[in-house]
Amino acid sequence: MIVINYGKERAKITHDALKASDINTYLKPEHSVSLKPNLVSPKPSNMGSTTHSEVLEGIILFLKDFGIRNINIIENSSFGQSAKQAFKVCGYETLSKKYGVPLIDLGDDRFVTLKHSGYELKISEKALNTDFLINVPVLKAHSQTRLTCCMKNLKGCMPQSEMRRFHSLGLHKPIVALNALLKTGYCVVDGICGDLSFEEGGTPVEANRVIAGQNPLTVDSYCAELIGYKPDDIEYLSIGKKMMLGEYYSGKTNIVELNGDRKPLNQAKSERIADRYRGQITEDSACSVCYAALIFALHRSDFRGDKICIGQGFKGKSADCPGIGDCTRNFRLHAGGCPPKASDIISFLKSI
Ligand code: SF4
Numbered sequence: 001m002i003v004i005n006y007g008k009e010r011a012k013i014t015h016d017a018l019k020a021s022d023i024n025t026y027l028k029p030e031h032s033v034s035l036k037p038n039l040v041s042p043k044p045s046n047m048g049s050t051t052h053s054e055v056l057e058g059i060i061l062f063l064k065d066f067g068i069r070n071i072n073i074i075e076n077s078s079f080g081q082s083a084k085q086a087f088k089v090c091g092y093e094t095l096s097k098k099y100g101v102p103l104i105d106l107g108d109d110r111f112v113t114l115k116h117s118g119y120e121l122k123i124s125e126k127a128l129n130t131d132f133l134i135n136v137p138v139l140k141a142h143s144q145t146r147l148t149c150c151m152k153n154l155k156g157c158m159p160q161s162e163m164r165r166f167h168s169l170g171l172h173k174p175i176v177a178l179n180a181l182l183k184t185g186y187c188v189v190d191g192i193c194g195d196l197s198f199e200e201g202g203t204p205v206e207a208n209r210v211i212a213g214q215n216p217l218t219v220d221s222y223c224a225e226l227i228g229y230k231p232d233d234i235e236y237l238s239i240g241k242k243m244m245l246g247e248y249y250s251g252k253t254n255i256v257e258l259n260g261d262r263k264p265l266n267q268a269k270s271e272r273i274a275d276r277y278r279g280q281i282t283e284d285s286a287c288s289v290c291y292a293a294l295i296f297a298l299h300r301s302d303f304r305g306d307k308i309c310i311g312q313g314f315k316g317k318s319a320d321c322p323g324i325g326d327c328t329r330n331f332r333l334h335a336g337g338c339p340p341k342a343s344d345i346i347s348f349l350k351s352i
Contacts, residue, residue, distance in 0.1 A: 002213040002222055002249060005258040006289060010192060010210075013259070014058025017212045020256055023186045026214060027132055029067035033185075034104075034130035035059060038137045038153050039086035040078045040199060048193050049201030051136050053091040055190045055210060059134060060099050071099075074126055076106035079160045083107060111159050116177040117243070119169065123182055127157035132185035135216060139223045140194035140201075145171060147234045148199050149223045150187045150216035151179050172235040179216060179245055187219045188212045191226070196299055207292035208264040217246030218253070226293070228300040228342035260338065263287035282321070284313025290325050290339040297345035305352065322352055 005017040027033075037051035045052040056073065063071055073092060077083045083105040087093055096103045104126060111122040127133060137153035144167075145152060152175055155163050166174050189211040193204040211226075213219040217240045221231035231237045231248045241248060249255070265285060277298045283291065294310055297303075309331070310324040323331035324345060326338040335348035 001254040001256065002211060002219060003256045003258065004209055004211050006209045006263040006287075007259050008208055008264050010052055010054035011058040011061065014055045014188060014210050014212075015062045016058075016258060017210050018059065018062040018188065020258055021186075021212045022214065023212070024066070026185055027066065027068075031068060031131035031185075032070040033063055033068050033072075033132045033134060034127065035071070035073045035101075035134050035136055036127070036153060036156060037073065037075055037092075038148075038156065038190075039075045039083055039090060039092075040156075041081040042077070042085040042089040043201050045090055045138075045190075046193060046204060047201035048140060048195035048204030049138060049199060050086065050090050051138050051190045052192055053095045055136060055188065055192070056092070057095055057099075058210075059136065059188055060095075060101060064099070072102045072104055072126075072130075074104045074106050074124070074130075074157070076109075076124070076156050076158065076160065076163075078156075079164050106157060107160065111162075114181045116180045117173065119174050119177040121174065121178055121181060122159055122162045123178070124157045127154075127182055133183065135184040135187045137187075137189055138194050139189050139191040139211070139226065140199060141197045141227060142199045143197070145175075145234065145236065146229055147220065147224050147227065147237075149189060149220045150184065151175055151220050151236060151240065154178050154182055154184070154216075157182055172239055175236040176240045176243055176245060179240065180243065184214075184216045186212070186214055187216055189219060189223060191223070194227070196296065205292045205295050207289045209289055215246040217241065218249050221248035222253075222255075225341040225343040226296075228293075228296040228346055230343055263289050263339070280308055282307050282309045284309075284311035286311035286325075287339060293339050293342040293345055294324050296342035297349060300342070301346050301349050303349040305349070322349070324348075 005013040007013040142148040318330040323334035328334040
C-alpha cells in the first residue's frame with residue numbers, strides 16, 4: 001500500500017496520510033519509535049534539500065494518538081556538517097520543545113560494525129536498537145545516484161567517515177547492504193518541494209505532497225517515477241530488487257490518493273526553475289504537483305517541440321499543441337493522468 005496526500009497544511013496531510021495507511025499493521029503502542037529525517041546540511045527546508053519539521057509534526061501527532069510514548073528524532077548530517085546546527089536551522093528545536101521529543105545527533109552515538117554482502121558497515125547503536133524506525137526522507141534528485149529518498153536516507157545513521165567511505169565503495173551496493181542491515185519500520189516521504197537536480201538544494205520544485213508506505217524499495221520505485229526515472233534507472237533499486245529487499249510498485253500495488261480534488265495550484269512562478277522552462281510552457285491554473293512533474297520531465301528530456309499546455313484552464317478545450325494531464329484530454333496529443341508522473345510525460349514527449 002502507498003498513500004499520497006496533497007495540500008499545503010503539511011502536518012495535517014502527513015497525519016491524515018498515516019491514518020489512511022497500513023502502518024498499524026506493523027506498529028505497536030509499546031514500541032519505541034525513532035524518526036529519521038534528511039538533514040544533509042543546515043539549510044532551510046524551502047530550499048529543497050531538508051525534511052520539513054511540519055512533516056515530523058504530523059507524524060508525532062499521529063504517534064501520540066496511536067499511544068506511542070517513546071519518540072525521538074535521530075540524524076547525522078553529511079561529512080563536515082552539524083546535525084545540531086541543522087536541528088536549529090530547520091525548526092526542530094521548537095518542535096522538540098513543543099512535543100517533548102528529544103533530538104539525537106548520531107554523531108555522538110556509538111557505532112556497531114555489521115557485515116552484509118561483503119561489506120562491513122558501521123551503524124548507529126541507537127538506530128539499530130529502536131523498535132520502530134520511521135524513515136522521513138525528502139524526495140529529491142541526487143547528482144550521483146539520480147534519486148535520493150528512503151533507501152539512501154539511512155546513510156545518516158552512520159559515522160561521517162563511513163559516509164565518505166561509501167563513495168569509494170561505489171555507493172549503490174553499500175546502500176543496499178545498509179538497508180539489509182538496518183530495517184525501516186515505515187516510510188513517510190516529504191514531497192513538498194524537493195530539489196530538481198542536486199541533493200544540496202537550491203532549485204526546489206513545489207509539489208505539495210507526502211507519500212507513505214512500508215517498504216523503502218517499493219516506495220522509492222514509485223518516487224523515482226514522480227521525478228522522471230524508471231526504477232531500473234536507479235542502480236541501487238535494481239540491485240536491491242535482485243537481493244530481494246522488496247518489489248517495485250506495480251499495477252497490483254494498492255495506491256491510495258487523498259485530496260486528489262484539492263491539489264494546491266502552482267505557485268512556482270518566482271522560482272529560478274520556472275525561468276529555465278517557462279518559454280516552453282503555456283500554463284493556466286495548473287496544480288503544483290502537475291507543473292512539478294512537467295518541470296522534472298523537461299529537465300530530464302531534451303524536448304524542443306511546440307509550446308506545451310497544462311492546467312485546469314484547458315478543461316473541455318481542444319488544441320493541436322501537446323497537452324499535459326487529464327485536463328487536456330480533448331487535445332489531439334496529451335499525456336494522461338491527474339497528475340501524470342514525470343516518467344509518463346517523458347515517454348509522451350519522446351513519442352511526439
Ligand atoms: S490534470 Fe488538471 S486537475 Fe489534474 S493535476 Fe493536472 S492540472 Fe491538476
